[in-house]
Amino acid sequence: MKIASWNINGIKARHDVLIAWLKEASPDVVGLQEIKSVDENFPRSEIEALGYNLETHGQKGFNGVALLSKLPFDEVNRGLPLILENDEDEQARFIEGIISTPSGVVRIVSLYLPNGNPVGENPMESDKYSYKLRWMDRLHAWTQERLKLEEPLVLAGDYNVIPEAKDCHAPDAWWGDALYRPETLEKFQALKNIGLTEAFRASTDEPNVYTFWDYQAGAWPRNNGIRIDHMLLSCEAADRLNGVQIDKYVRDWEKPSDHVPILIELDV
């Protein structure tokens, strides 16, 4: 089973590129991020014509996630639970789908973790950065509960986290940014420590492999990128991992997203 994750930066602008890539890569499941569309306006027909079931969790203008699957969804859940009473979250960044395969159930999440910039003078007082850290706490708590099920679980998405210096072209310039600073890395590490395997790093130590290149300043031709799109796997999923791939070539297509797809192969 091929499972992919891709921040497409707007379904309206990326529809034809997405269709072309689906035909070429033929993934079984895809998590999309930044659909930037409300559910009613999501262009479904060509995706469904390729044989995909489609579930969206959108909002107007920004954010928004979706799941595509050739197998039907048994169940779909939208949004991460809130931890604090009186808390609220208008942002559409999380969708979970449960799929039955011949060898059992697989849970797949498409998530779009908040960017968190700007961090400002005092990062812990930045609204955007504290929202990012709280969202990571909520993801941690949710995952801890799900791991009790002891099922294959795939958390696929745009994490907006640079895990290590070798995951970016210019680590010194990034250090201190919301994507690459101590509080962010501690929470990402804490999440992995409850028993998740990062698929790409389980397969290679290779440095300077990226999933995002800015549109500005010739970042792509200069290979000035960062690796921020990740797949975290429960041990039941990690046991079935049989390959990781980053489809870098789509960054060279006409009207590309600034992110490229990451794919894993699971033996199910």
Add this chain to the structure above:
DNA sequence: ATGGCCGGTGGAACCGGA
């Protein structure tokens, strides 16, 4: 992380992104 960007909104600049 810059070199000159991109998408969405709404119908021009501006916000958000990473």
